[in-house]
Amino acid sequence: MASTILPANPSKPRAGRFGVYGGRYVPETLMAALVELEHAYEAAKADAAFQAELTSLLTDYAGRPTPLYFANRLSEQLGGAKIYLKREDLLHTGAHKINNALGQGLLARRMGKRRIIAETGAGQHGVATATVCALLGLDCVIYMGDVDMERQELNVLRMRLLGAEVRGVSSGSRTLKDAISEAMRDWVTNVRTTYYLLGSALGAHPYPTMVRDFQRVIGMELKRQILEKEGRLPSAIIACVGGGSNSIGAFYEFLNDRDVRLIGVEAGGRGTALGEHAARFQGGAPGVLQGTYSYVLQDEDGQIAQTHSVSAGLDYASIGPEHAALHDSGRAEYVSCDDAAALDAVVKLARTEGILPALESAHAVAEAMRIAPSMSPREILVVNLSGRGDKDMGILARELKL
Numbered sequence: 001m002a003s004t005i006l007p008a009n010p011s012k013p014r015a016g017r018f019g020v021y022g023g024r025y026v027p028e029t030l031m032a033a034l035v036e037l038e039h040a041y042e043a044a045k046a047d048a049a050f051q052a053e054l055t056s057l058l059t060d061y062a063g064r065p066t067p068l069y070f071a072n073r074l075s076e077q078l079g080g081a082k083i084y085l086k087r088e089d090l091l092h093t094g095a096h097k098i099n100n101a102l103g104q105g106l107l108a109r110r111m112g113k114r115r116i117i118a119e120t121g122a123g124q125h126g127v128a129t130a131t132v133c134a135l136l137g138l139d140c141v142i143y144m145g146d147v148d149m150e151r152q153e154l155n156v157l158r159m160r161l162l163g164a165e166v167r168g169v170s171s172g173s174r175t176l177k178d179a180i181s182e183a184m185r186d187w188v189t190n191v192r193t194t195y196y197l198l199g200s201a202l203g204a205h206p207y208p209t210m211v212r213d214f215q216r217v218i219g220m221e222l223k224r225q226i227l228e229k230e231g232r233l234p235s236a237i238i239a240c241v242g243g244g245s246n247s248i249g250a251f252y253e254f255l256n257d258r259d260v261r262l263i264g265v266e267a268g269g270r271g272t273a274l275g276e277h278a279a280r281f282q283g284g285a286p287g288v289l290q291g292t293y294s295y296v297l298q299d300e301d302g303q304i305a306q307t308h309s310v311s312a313g314l315d316y317a318s319i320g321p322e323h324a325a326l327h328d329s330g331r332a333e334y335v336s337c338d339d340a341a342a343l344d345a346v347v348k349l350a351r352t353e354g355i356l357p358a359l360e361s362a363h364a365v366a367e368a369m370r371i372a373p374s375m376s377p378r379e380i381l382v383v384n385l386s387g388r389g390d391k392d393m394g395i396l397a398r399e400l401k402l
């Protein structure tokens, strides 16, 4: 159930708050663990050796910097703004999630925690976490809803091959929300030995800030790259928003560049009725879910709504608290894109550029396709291509009748 708890004094700026959003709404047993994590993270962040090891792994292991690619044929066919793609899809394990998994994996090892737990929806975060655990020699348990295990079988097999134990979750809707609850239960029980490696800019403080910091590299590279290629900043940056990590990573470096529009794309699913989509800013209201105060899809009694999206990675009832603040202040804009438009965008990008985007990323591509034609050829759009589409081949084969 979501509840509408406000901080004691919402006008007083506090660590872990983004305006009135964010905070730390967890059982008493986890408070000490979150404070320990916050301090350990602050110390690691300030430690040059930690940063150097992370940078080295991001470079030589994950494949950073990722290219900023000018999508010439796509831009020409749409006949408006120039479209660039930030190629997070080219990273090891196929998406931006490895940036955060490497950062938190190094942090866990530094904290002396040898057992890692994580939750996963589409399986991408589970694969990234299992990968990093193999790399660093850590034990790994991944919680995943039974429904998702069936939908994303290939990723389950990948995690097992990497040495992780995948625990199916059969409670509730048997999807991501339930996997997160199960992972939190595990953490409460094993908190002394266990590190909870959260996969998006969600959850209780310090996770939303820490995950954003580990994904900031996307926007930092992109700013340097677009200045090199075009000598100016883009008109807009477009990214899909599940929990909000690839988008906040792409946006953060541009928050003070007021002329750059920041556009987050949520999953419009198959309709506007509650339960048919995951567009938190269209149909949600402020509330607490899984440790943080943000926009939540809920019914009038505060029961968490069911969600739907063709892309499992966008299919979650809440959104990172920093996005809630950016939404309310108007600094970022949030739109939604439905399943059909996302599927069209997959086909279009595949056939104009030879790139198969993840279904999540295709939501951002669809928004670029929608707005580019009405823009001038002097304008630039950057799409954060958060991941590659291989993992979605089963769904694509069915939906597109390949």
Ligand SMILES: *Cc1c(COP(=O)(O)O)cnc(C)c1O
Pocket: 095, 096, 097, 122, 124, 125, 199, 200, 201, 240, 241, 242, 243, 244, 245, 246, 247, 313, 314, 358, 360, 361, 386, 387, 388
């Ligand atoms: C998980 C995932 C997302 C959604 O998560 P965010 O935290 O919102 O970035 C988007 N794209 C891909 C490819 C993913 O794997």
